[in-house]
Amino acid sequence: MRPVADMPLETAANITILFADIDDTLTHEGRLPGCAYQALEDLMKAGIAVAPITGRPAGWCDMIARMWPVTGVVGENGAFYFSYDEAARKMRRSFAIPAETRAKDRERLVSVRERILREVPGAAVSADQLYREADLAIDFCEDVPALPRGDIDRIKQIFEEEGGVAKVSSIHVNGWFGEYDKLTMSKRFAREILDVDLDAGKDRIVFVGDSPNDAPMFGFFPNACGVANVLHFRGQMEAEPAYVTQKEGGFGFVEVAERLLAARRARAGAA
Template identity: 40%
Template sequence: MPASSKVVTPRPLREADLSRAEGVFTDVDGTLTTGHKLRSDTVRALERLSDSGLRVVLVSGRPAGWGEAWARQLPVDGVIVENGGLFFLRGKRGLRKVYLESPAERVANRRRLQAEVARVLKQVPGARLSVDSAYTEVDLAVDYNEEARLGEEGASRIESLLHARGVTAVRSSVHVNCWLGRFDKLSATRRFARVAWGEKLEPRHGRYVYVGDSFNDAPMFQAFELGVGVANVRAVLDRIDAPPAFITRAAEGKGFEELARTLLARRSRRAREE
C-alpha cells in the first residue's frame, strides 16, 4: 500500500451532520469486533439502530458462510461479504443471495485465483490461507494477523506479489483479502441498495453512514460524505488511499457504539424540533 504524501486528519465525530441519516453500512472486523470478539454491548447498539427504524447493513471481507449466519441471526437488513463479491438480504420468500458476477465468471475467476494465491503462498514464509477461507465462494483470504503473525512487512509482500499477478489484494485488520473480478465494497453497496430498496445510492447526500477501520474500507471512505473511522483507523491513516471524514474517540466496537449513540441522539433531537 503506497504511503500518502500527506496524512489527512479526520474530524471528530461530534462535527458530523447526522441529522439526515437513514441507515448505517458497517465493516465488521476491528469495527464491530473488539479484540476479535463481538461484545454484547455492540450487538445491543445494532439492535437500537434497527429498532429506531434505521437500516443497518454489514459490509465485510469475511466469507459467504459467515454472511449467511449474520444475516439470519443479527438485527440487520443485509450483509455484504467477500469484499463485495456477494450479499444476503431478506426477501418475501426468505433469505436471498445475490452475486455481483455471473456463474461463468465466478468459476473461471475462482480457478485462476486459487492457482495464483497458491504460488504466492510458497514465496512468503509462514503465509497461509485463513481458516475461514474454506467458507468463501468468491475471494480468498491470507491470514496475517488472526492466527498467523506475519506483521506489516509480510502483509505488504503478499499484497505486492498478488498485485504483480493481476490479483486484487487489500488488507483488512486481520487478513489480506484477494479476488479477481470487477467489484469492491462500494460497487456491492450500490447494487445492494438497488436490489433491496429499489433506490440509487448517493453516498455524498448524507443519508447513509459508513463506518470502518482499515485499508479495504478506503473506497467507502472516499465515496461517503459520512465516512466514519473508529479510532483504531489512526494506525493506517498514513498509508490508506482515502481516509474517513470523521473519527470516533473510542476504538473498535466501542467506537461503533459511540457512533450509534451519537446518531440516535441526533435523530431524536431532529424529531423533537420537527
Template identity: 35%
Template sequence: MSVINQASLSAIRYLLTDVDDTLTTDGQLLPETLTAIYHLHEAGVQVIPVTGACAGWCDHMVRAWPVSAVIGESGAFYKIYRSEKRLMHIGWYDDAELRRRQAEVIDVIKRELMPHYQDLRFAQDQVYRVADVALDIGQDREPLPQQQIRELLRLLTQCGVQARASSIHINAWRGDFGKFPMALRLLRNEFNLDDEQILNQVAFIGDSANDESMFAGLKYTFGVANIAQWLTDMRHHPAVLLEQPRGLGFVELADRLLEAR
C-alpha cells in the first residue's frame, strides 16, 4: 500500500464514503464518527456517502447528517439539496424504469436462487428500496459463509444481474449504474468538477468488495482495517490501508485530513 503525502491530503475537498462498516460500527454510528463528519464539514471538506443503503435510509442521511449529498442503492440515485428547502432525488433512470428493472431482479431471485437456497431471504429494508434488491448475508442473521456468497454472486451474474457483496448485503440490479459512474455524474453535474479536479480533490474510504469500482476509479482511496477479509476477492485495492476498523477507521482518516489542512 502506498502513502499519500500531506500536500495531497491538504488538497482533498470531497470525501466520498461507504456507510455500513465504514461509518458504522456493529450497525451503530459512534459519537466520535459523527463528530468527525461534523469537523470535516466545518473545515470545508464535503462528505458524501456512497452506499448500497436503501432510499429510505438515504433520505434520512441527507436530511439529518452534515453531508453534501448521498448516493444510494449502489448508484441507482443520488439525493442533494439544491437550496435550503429543495431536496432533489436524481435517478440513473426514471422511477418507472428503476421499478421495472427491480421487479425483474426479484423474479430472478425467487425463481432461480431461492428454490436452491432455502435460508436465503431479502433484507428487511427491501420495502424501502426503489431500484436494487438486497439479500441479507449478515445484517439480521448469522453471516453466510464466504463460499456461499461467492456462489450467489456467480449465479446472479449468470442470470444477467449485476451483483456486489457488502459486509451485510448482496446488492443486485439490472442496469449500467454503479457507485463510481454515479459518483462521477454527481461530481460533474452538481459540483462542476472537471476530470483533473476529481483526480486531485476527491478521496474515497470503504470497507468491502462492493467498493472496488471506487478504488479503481479514484486516485486517493482508503480502506478501513476490516477490509482485509475481502482483499483476496478484489482486483483493485485501496491505495492506503488504515490501522483502525469501521467507524474508528473513518475517524483516523478524518484526523489526517484535518491535520493536513
C-alpha cells in the first residue's frame, strides 16, 4: 500500500466515479465529520459520480440516496442499490434477490441468529437490524464491548456452517443467503444508473474502504484506496488497496477527495 499522495496526477485527474464504504471510511468514531460530507459535495460538483457502498441497512440507504450528495447507494453488502431521480421525484430500487426469496431467507436467518447468540456470549443483533431487507448483522463492537478476534471468526463460521455468506466489517459480521457481494451490485449499479461497464472502465474509478468486507473491491479496482485504519487489518484481507491515507476514517477520505480534485485543477490549469 502506497501513500495516496503517490497516486499519479494523470491517474487521479482521470477518475470519473468514486465508490466509498461508510462506517470508518466516511465516518470517524461513529460520526460523519463535516469535512467528509463537504468532500462528497465537492466531488459531485466537480463531475465525479459518488456512491456509498455499504453494509448498512435499506432504511438508512433510502435516506442517504434521497438526502446526501450522491448518485446512489449500494446497501447491505450488495443486496440492492437505491438511486433517487430528483427530476422525476422517484426512487429507483434494484435487488439482487426477489422479494419472496428475501422473505424466506429472513426466516432462515432467525435460527442462525439464535445459534450465534447462544454460542458467542457478548455478541448482539445490530441496532439497525429492523431496517434491513436481506441480511443479519451481528454487532461485535458498535454498541457492545468489543469481542476478541476468535469470537468474530466464530460468528462468521456459524453463518457459513448454516449455508450462508458472511463478511466482517469494522463493526459487524453480516450474513446472508445468496450469491452477491458489494462488487456484483456495484457493477449492476454502474451499468444501469451510470451507463458504465466497470470491467472496461475500472481504471477510472476509485473505491475507498477500510475493512475485510471491502476486499473484493480492493482487489478489483487498481486505484483503490484505504483510509489509514485499514492497516489494522493488514494480513487479514484477501486483497489490499493500492493506496492508503495518512489519516483515519472520514479525515482520510478527505485526503482521497483532495487528491482527485487537486489533480483535476492542475490539469485544467495546464490546458
